[in-house]
Structures are given as C-alpha cells and as structure tokens.
Amino acid sequence: MILLVLVVLTAALAAAAPALARAMGRDAGLVLAGGLLALGLTLGISAPWTLGETVDFSVPWLPVLDVALRLRLDGLSLAFGLLVLLVGALVMAYSARYLGSGPCSAFYGLMVFFAAAMLVLVLADDLVLLFVAWEATTLCSFFLITLSGPAGQQPAVRTLLLTAGGGLALLAAVATTVVATGTTQLSQALASPVWSEDPLLASTVALLVMVAAFTKSAQFPFHSWLPDAMAASTPVSAYLHAAAMVKAGIYLLLRFSSTFADVPVWYVGLVGVGLLTALMGALYAMQRTDLKALLAYSTVSQLGFLVATTGIGTSYAVTAAVAHTVAHALFKSALFMLVGVVDHQAGTREIPRLRGLRRAMPVTGVAMAVAALSMAGVPPLLGFISKEKMFAALLEFPGPTWAGVLAGGVGVAAAVLTFAYSGRLVLGAFGGPAEEEPAEGLRRPREAAPSFLVPALVPAAAGVVLGLWGSAVAPLVTTGADAAAGATTTGRGSVTDADLSLWHGLNPELLMSATAIALGTVLVLARHRVDRALVGRRLFPLTGVGVVEGFRTGSIAAGARVSALTGSDAPRRHLAVPLVVLLVLAGVGLTQLDGLPTPQADLTRGVDWLLLALVVVGVVVVVRATSRLGALVVVGLVGFVVALWFVVLGAMDVALTQLLVEVLTVVVGVLVLRRLPRHFAPAPRHRTVGAAALAVGAGAAATAAVLAMTGRRGLSPAGEFFLARAEEETGGTNVVNTILVDFRALDTFGELTVLGIAGVAVVAALSSRRLLPDRAPRTWREGSPVVSPGESAVVARTLARVLAPLTLVVSLWLLWRGHDAPGGGFIGALVGAATLALLFLVARSDSSAPVKVPAALLIGAGVVLCVAVGLAGLVVEGSFLEPFFIDVGDSYVTTALVFDVGVYLTVVGVVVVALQQLGGVLLPGTGPGEDEPEHRMALEEVLDRKESAALAPSSEGAGPGQEQSGQERSGLERSGLERSGQERSGPPGGADGSAGRERTTGGAAR
Secondary structure, three states, rough: HHHHHHHHHHHHHHHHHHHHHHHHHHHHHHHHHHHHHHHEEEEEEEOOHHHOOOOEEEEEHHHHOOEEEEEEHHHHHHHHHHHHHHHHHHHHHHHHHHOOOOOOHHHHHHHHHHHHHHHHHEOOOOOHHHHHHHHHHHHHHHHHHHHHOHHHHHHHHHHHHHHHHHHHHHHHHOOOOOOOOOOOHHHHHHOOOHHHOOHHHHHHHHHHHHHHHHHHHHOOOOOOHHHHHOOOOHHHHHHHHHHHOHHHHHHHHHHHHHOOOOOOHHHHHHHHHHHHHHHHHHHHHOOOHHHHHHHHHHHHHHHHHHHHHHHHHHHHHHHHHHHHHHHHHHHHHHHHHHHHHHHHHHOOHHHOOOOHHHHHOOOHHHHHHHHHHHHHHHOOOHHHHHHHHHHHOOOOOHHHHEEEEEEHHHHHHHHHHHHHHHHHHHHHHHOOOOOOOOOOOOOOOOOOOOOHHHHHHHHOOOOOOOOHHHOOHHHHHHHHHHHHHHHOOOOOOOOOOOOOOOOOOOOOOHHHHHHHHHHHHHHOOOOOHHHHHHHOOOOOOOOHHHHHHHHHHHHHHHHHHHHHOOOOOHHHHHHHHHHHHHHHHHHHHHHHHOOOOOOOOOOOOOOOOOOHHHHHHHHHHHHHOEEEHHHHHHHHHHHHHHHHHHHHOHHHHHHHHHHHHHHHHHHHHHHHOOOOOOOOOOOHHHHHHHHHHHHHHHHHHHHHHHHHHOOOOOOHHHHHHHHHHHHHHHHHOOOOHHHHHHOOHHHHHHHHHHHHHHHHHHHHHHHHHOOOOOOOEEEEEEOOHHHHHHHOOOOHHHHHHHHHHHHHHHHHHHHHOOOOOOOHHHHHHHHHHHHHHHHHHHHHOOHHHHOOHHHHHHHHHHHHHHHHHHHHHHHHHOEEEEOOOEEEOEEEEEEEHHHHHHHHHHHHHHHHHHHHHHHOOOOOOOOOOOOOOOOHOOHOOOOOOHHHHHHHOOOOHHHHHHHHOHHHHHHHHOOOOOOOOOHHOOOOOOOOOOOOOOEEEOOOOO
C-alpha cells in the first residue's frame, strides 16, 4: 500500500502545484521541494532495501486483458526512485530562486508531474503501465521545452518526433512480449522461458527495446534531440539530464538487462552504439563554447558510457552502471544548476565572454570544479570510483580478448576527452585574468545568494562524501544491481557486495584511469590550440538536427502529396474510396467464402414492402433534387420512415434515437445550408452514370453481405446472453441501455470522448474564423413571410413557451427511466437539445435566442463525470467503469445512471455548440472588441444593417437591393460569399420593372 500512497501523493502534489504557484509565485518551489524531499525520505525509510526484499502492490485495471496497476519496489526501482524524488527536490528549490517574477504555474505543474510519471515508470510492474508512464515523460519534456517560448517550439517538436518514435518501438515490444509470454506482468514476462526457447523472438524484442531506450537516452543516431532541447530553461535541463527522461532509457536497459544479456544483438548493439556515442558526444563537447551546450553533449557522452557498460551484461558491469547512474545524477545536476548561476550572475554562458570569475564567484567556482572533477573521474570523488568500475566492465566484453581490449581502449579515449572538456568547462568560465569592466551587455558578476547556491552545492558535496565514504551508498548500489542482474537466471553470477572503496590495488582499470587523466591533462594544457583546431569546424557533412528536420519536412511533404489525391471538397471523391473497397470485398466474398448459413423462411410482411417503397421513393427524389434545402427535407423524411420501420420491428430505443437525430440533423443542416448556394451545381452525364453504378453496386453488395452473414436467423448468441443476463447483472430491464452503460460502457465512453472532441473542434474551427454574413442580400416580394421572420413566428413562439418546459421535463424523465424502459442519456439529451433548437428557431434574433449555455463546459463536465464514474468502479469493484449500486433508503441508485448523466451533458453540449456556432451566436470571449474591425461584428448586427439599407428609399434609377455602402460591400467581398447573377440577388424590380413592390432582406428566414 505504501507504493500506491507514494504515487498518489506525488500526483496530488503535481495537481496542487499550479495553485500553489499562483498563490505564492516562484516561492512555491520551496514547498514543492519539501514535498518531494518528504516523499523521497519516506521511500528510502520504508523500503526494506538492506535485505534485498521486494514490495508489491496490485489493483486490477482491465482484468479481461490482465492489465493491472501493478507496482513493485526492488533495489533497482528504489535507486531510480530516490534519484527522481531527491534530485527533483533540489531542482525545485533551485527553481524558487532561478525563476523570475512572471507566471510559473505551468512550469511547476509540469515539473512535478514529470517526477510523478518517472516514479510510476520505475515502480511499474505491468508492461502497459510502464508504457503509459513512458509516454507521459515524453509529453512532459515536450511541454516543458515549449515553455521557453518561440525559441523552444521547433526543438520541442523535434524532441517529440524522436522520443515518440521510440515510444512506438516500445509499444511494439510490449505487445510482442504480452503475446509471447501470455502476461502483462513485467517481472513474470522477463522470467519467462520463451526468450531462451525462441532466439528470433528474443532478438526482435531486444532490438525494439534498444531503439526505445536509445531515443530516450540520446544515443546515436538519435542523439540530436538532447542538445537541441537546451532551449528549455536551466532547471528543466538539470532535471531532465540528471534524474528524468534520459534516465528512463537507462532504467529500461537495466531492467531488461538480465533477460537479453546473452542475445548477441543486445550486447553488441549496446556496447557498439554506447561507445560510439560516448566518443562522439565528448568530441562535440570539445567544440562547444556555450557552457550549457557543452554540458548537453557531455550528457550524451556519459549516457553512452552507461549504455555500453549495461550491454556487457555481467553482474560486475551492472553494478558499475548503477553506481555511475548515481554519480552522474549528482555531478550533472550540480553542473547544470551552477551553469545557471553563472548565466544569471554574469549575464552570459559563452566561454569567450567569461573571464576570471573565480575571484568574483569563488564558491560557485569551487563547487563547479568539484562536480567537474567527479565527471572527469578524478579521485577521491564518486565519479572516479564508478568510472574505474566501468573500465573494468568493458574489459569483460563477451568474445575474444581483443574485443574487450578494444572496448576498453575506446572507453579510455572517450574518458580522455571527458577530462579535457571538464577542464575546459571550469577554466573557460573561472580561469584567466579577471576583467576590470564587464563587456557590453554583461553584468558585473558577484556571488549568488546562499538560497540560490545551496541546491547546487548539495549534490556536488555529495559526490565528495560518497567518494570518501563509499560504503554509505554501497547497499543501494548492491541491491539495485542485484535486481537488474538477477531478474532471471543467466549463469553470470550474483552481486554480493558493491565494493565502492577508492583503492583496489594495482589493476588494469587503475592504469586506464591514470592514462585518461594524464592524456586529458595534456589536452587541458593545450586547450587553446585544441580550440583552434576544433571550435567552429564541421566534423561531419550532416548534423543530427538537420537529419531530423529533413525527415520531418520530407514526411510533411510526402503527406501533402498523398492527401492531394483525395484533397477535394467534393464528397464523391471521398465516398468513392469506401464504396470501391466494399465492391472489392464483395467480389472476394463471392469467390472465396463458402459455408455461409442458409437463410430461414421469408419473414417479410406487407408493411415492410410499403416502408421499403417509401424509402426508395425518397432516395430517388433526393438524387433528382436540384435544391439543397429540398434534398435535406426529403432526407429527413426518409429518416422518419426508417424510424417508423424501427417501431414496426419493436426497437423503440433505436426508433426514438433515429427520430430525434433526424430532427436535429435537419435543423443543423439548414444552418449550414445558409452558407452554401441554394442549388447543386450541374454534373456531367458520364459522372452521374458512374456514380449511380457505383452506388447501386455498393448497395447490392451490402445487402447481399447482410443476408449472407446473418442468415436472418433471429437473435445471435450475444443477443440471447444480453436478454438472459441483463436484469440479473445490471438490475435494468432495458437491454439496449444496459448494453450501452453497463456491459459496453467502455465503448460508449470512447464514442462519447470522440463526440466531445468533435464539439470542441467545432468551437475551435468556427471561432477562429471571422464572423461573416450567411449570404448576400436577396430580393423578396412585398408581403412574403420571410421579410419579417420575427412576426411570422408568433404562433411557434407562443407554442414554444408551453412546449419547451414540458419537453425539458420529458427529457429528464427519459434520462431517469432509461435503465428500465425506452430512454436513456442519449435519447434524453436529444430531446433536450431539440427543445433548445426550438427556442433558437423561434427567437426574434440570434442575440435574443436563449441558447447561451456554456456548451464547452457542458462537454467537459460530461466527460469528466464519466471518468469519475469509471474511477469509482475501479476503486470499488476493481475494474474501470464497472457499475455498482448505492443504497438510498429502501431503494438504490446504480452508477450507470450517473454515467448516463455524463452522456446527457456531453450530447447537449455538442448540439448547443452547433447552434451557437452555425447559428451566429458568439461564445464568451469571441465577441467583437471596441476597436475591432467591422467584419468582426455579430451576424445579427450585419443582417439588421443590410435590411435597413434595403428598406430605405433607393437612389434614382436604382432598384432596392442594388445599392450597398462601400464599407458593407467590402465586407461582403472579404467574406468570399458574394455570388453572381440571380443567385446573388433578384431582379432590380418587379416583373414589370417597378421598384416598389419588392423588398430586400439579408439572409434566409430561420
């Protein structure tokens, strides 16, 4: 239970972070730091890590799929969990002084959520949960990089592109593993014998896991995102590089290490790519003059060391990897925060512009030197101990002796460059003579306040303390390595003691360390000549960022070319694809399928033929129609016939739904048609014949498929199950509704979410466009009812006063009774939405229409309510969206009813969105401002102005409707809605040429 409490408290801290930031400003970081520190100490104190035990917790999530909220604390997850929480606490405290006085709620919320996602990732013992947490870290990094403003947008997109691609590889690995092992539990899947029985399977999954980890840990060829992400603020970089994001990839490799340790593609790939990345990252770091960019490439290099060491696969190598993970988190978090201090105090991070800061900032200089020496692997720091262990591990590379010597030699070469760029980092900022006056644009440097420095000094000092007192961290490293190396029996031995002492006698790794330090010192002393040889030079013809950007732009261009094939507003081009596919499937079915059931005796009644004839007549009329409005009306009539057919068949729920949908479809359709030409464009005869042949063929194929596959056999076994078990399982007698909100609630929830997204998309799409008149003025004869639609709707408006309250009551009644009788949330919502549509249609104007409810809020409330019901089912019944009963006195209420209320709210919200946006009612926040141009006026104001101009006395020789003000005409021309000829306006007078018998009004009557 302690694991669930830790995860829940971390998530709660993330949820509270924005509110704290709004109330306290940047000082909220101190409170959040205290929270993460308390959680980290709780994790360390409560874990039985000294005994090497594990703590497990599991709550069913999707029991049918064996997916559960499984958490497991062992030595490896403990080590990474402590890094996530404790380093996170230091970065939060640092942020409280690094950030300015501006808004920081998004920053703090994302940073703590990042910590929560990483904590779930390292504790997850379920493959699906692992993947979800993995993707959450990807999204957190993306949003945190974008917070840096326009400069971070493109790097954030490139980072997302690479890391999300790795997420797809991990998804493939997870799916393959679940299918192959038959379980989603991570620990059981890793211990499955299937890996040794099927080498091809093991190699495939190992390769997928490697790709996923390489993208997260910035390994070649996916390394470019990490330096590119330096557009993010320094606290983000410090946390991302030290304890989050990149460490997710290392954790994944260590977790799968023992399972794939003997798979050649695994150890060859990890060692080869890791050493290449270590050497390449160090070389690039030598070229950088920006301290933060130098650290970014140093991270790439150090991660390469970790990947290569993990690939060796021996227990000793895994111990070295865990030890260097701890050391790297300490010195890298300290270095990034100290570089942020230098940038903040001196006004720049560029080495050529920094001189002699050691005198102005002595404490910062000493701390940076200590952390850099740990990164360089100099005794007596923890980085020296872990680097020596990695050297020794590389010599154990599986295969011939020369392979281990080669791997060790490459490691030493990378370590030489590591020492060199570490010296360059410190001496470039703090060496040299101090300048009397700061350069132009810089500040006179001075030591930072203690509250700003302490979070950076702590990890730097910890590297010294743990280097001298390695036994303090040895139990943590030991249990972490045991968990990684002992997940399965590999025959490679067991870790019994992680000896982290400074002196192990004269051995090869000591000689390798001495060589790296000696040669690195030479490069530091000759750093000016090295700089002239490397800085500013292009070592390779391609850059990582250039390749990613080329892939991105190429993908977009290829997508544009593919979409151009169907990029048309003509529905026929879009409908042709599914119809042709249907015909192809029918052809395949006729030739390949056999053994289909024989249809039973004819069950058709006379009324069926009558209704079918009405549908056919309606379809023919629609096809022959030339008016868009006429076609819409006839389509509605056909829908009513289909609803009647459902009544005849006894499907009352479906009939009610069909009837209400048709009503609302006609209303919304008319609102859309106001902005379209009144008549269809004439189509060539050959196109009409082709479309008819395709439609008839597709209809015949669909009819034949239904008859063949159903066989008109009556109820299916699934239908019989629902009829027999619905009341017993759900307490409801309306089988249709119980299927929707009980048995298949997850399907309904998915459809509801899509519906809500569609409503929000309508708001976003139409609110972002200029509010324009629906169509140019038309000329109507004197006395036509559409001249004054407000007066013509008196009867309808009077009836609506009585009908509206009544239908709203009926709407709620249908919602309440849906579990036991025809009705439910969807049907009730359609009735309520139809009521709102009636009120909208009979209103005198759009501005007076009583349809100003917050539609987006309704949609959000409905979806959130459904999620809450789902989570309640998970807590009470152990399964998401599992309904349960709540006793209310002598009766009860099922949570399925609450779920139906969420459906009701969402559906009503979506319909209201359509009325508001298509009908011209502005949503809050989208109305015209005091100084906005004329074309942002509300639609009804534009129409009123047009009608007034049309009714005013016309100029001599001009009929009504011909004269418009220049301002109004320019607005219409901008709208792109003017049409020529008779479609734009009527004749300039009556049939006899007089001008006084016709009146012009804007738009069509509602």
